[in-house]
Amino acid sequence: MNLRKPVAKNKKDKPVIIFKNDVEIKEFPTIKKAADWLKNYLDLDYIPFTTIMRGIIQEEQWENKDDIFRFTTDEKVRLDKLKKSIENGGSDKVLPTGYWTFFCNPKKWYLDDFILSGETEDTFAISEYHKNDFKAGQLGVIRVGHDTRTQTQLAGKPRLKRGIYAVVEILGESKLTKSTKKSYWEDESDGDKVRYRVEIRYIKRLLKTPLLLDELDLSEIEYDKYLVEGQQGSSMPLKHHTFNKVLDLIGGLDSLELEFNVSNENSKSITELEKKYYNSVPEVKERVSRYIERGKIAKEYKKRTGFKCQVCEAFNLDPYSFKKPNGEYYVETHHVIPVSKLQAGSLLTNNLITVCANHHRQLHYGNIELIQNTNNYFVFELDGEIIKIKKMINAE
Template sequence: MDQLESLTVNKSEKVKPTGYWTFFCNPKKWYIDKFILSGKIEDSFAVSEYHKEDFKPGQLGVIRVGHDRRTKKQLAGKPRLDRGIYAVVKILGSAELMKGTEKEYWEDEGDANIVRYRVPIRYIKTLLRKPILLDNLDLSAEEYDKYLIEGQQGSSMPLSPLAFRRIIDIVGGSDTLELVFNESNEDNDSISKLEKKYYAAVPEVKERVSRYIERGSIAREYKRRTGFKCQVCEALNLDPYSFKKQNGEYYVETHHVIQVSKLQAGSLSTNNLITVCANHHRQLHYGNVELIENTNASFVFEIDNRILKIDKL
């Protein structure tokens, strides 16, 4: 997909990558409305060559539509699109030289055959029925992104993280994004691959990777190994068991001790997990808690001025 807008960027003044992207779409050349209505969710997108090295799996972006100058014949009865944001996408890989895909959505099939740097993307939130119109997008001075609002002559541009998060708040929050991790299994080898794959992902994606592991088969096995106990309650000499679920198991949650937002090596593995009750899980995230020691054998926390040692399995 390619587009031409009003604002030209001096290639010698490269905008610093942020992990978030604005992808510019000219609906006269590529029929984004027809594509979204098809229900397809994966495609490739042409990117500006001077940012071709900056795209990594797990980054996020928005599809920005400029002025819709299609003729009545091209519209074929469809309404003209207003300038706005029509989708949120996840970057699936690095930029590579390739032809365009989904040729039936191009006005001129020849444009699809042009070899350009393109990145694979997945549509994780479509907004065709309720786009975020640029004329109505109220951004603060800190959130304002001139390329998002004013456009540019190019295919892609780094997007302000604050502007992106404002957009996500408008569409209902990051939990409404259809982020899917299609790993075939969750052994330690696949966990290591996840860490490598998403090392450059944005925080919203890293958090979802963390939850994917905490609620998956590795977490279930770790809960079984700890006897479904809250390890913090046990260290405090309190009853470590919560209520029983319908299957007879005690309810317990898993927690990654080292923040997964950095996605450093080993942060997703079982060596970084403990099992906790819902109350202590919230306290570990939001309370007066400090990790003061992390060895191969144990974690040592200071929680409300008490020192607690929790052995690793």
């Protein structure tokens, strides 16, 4: 039987027609709207997004109780998606980006109660097919779809709207474990289920000021269909451009409450920090760099160099800037090998020099090249001139 197929009106949306026992029921402009409707129509506990996706792309039928459901889409849309699946070795797995969307159902797990508690660390169940892709220092958002709690479950709290309610930091790789916060589950037995989970830390809470999905103004490059439309699984990679947009809307990188938990700043602890955040995303690496440049090691290094600008000194210029209220000359520290690369040793003092504010900007944005990096010296070409700067290798 040839079932009617809808016609796509744009490149973004995939229209869907649902058939029950080969009788057309209803046409929808997107998979998400079709999945939402089917969930309510059949009183399901989940949104059958993946079921419909397989139906329209692979032309699979779906049996529910005694009924058979089929799904169709625009034939060009189906063939394009099928071609991409074949090119990816038959797998529709979305490649990891280092950023994640965590899908939270507040009817099952009381996200609002957890945020109001002030607790910051938790575990979150993840989609098993991405279980090997989580690393310390990655970032994600907690997304809520439709809040279908009863008035009894809400207990006077406002119903959550579709939106982003937190930004989180991933603390390590996934593990097979139970939930660590069973008291926030509607049914505590759900928390006892052993699943692949990752430890996360809430670094930005947005309960009072959520980013509502229906109000997000995303460009084509920023649009992430899983974030906006939802999906059946627990987690999904999030586009970097989309995360950047979210970050801009909530106040930027400095608004995130990142912690690095280095109690004793010495060469050993900094080396451990490098290893821990080796796979972290650029935003976290930048904050690690700032943490070191403003921490105990940087302060000790400034004393070792006498609070001098080592670049000014190499040019035989006055190496001192203005004095601060405590009598010390103002100077800044600079990582020669960018910490964003997080190479071994990039956070330690043998990768530091002290510079005035002007030369610090020049090192980042000027005409400069690192020619040599020996055990004892850095050699730079700066605006056509060669300068040698001695390392303070015993500063740790």
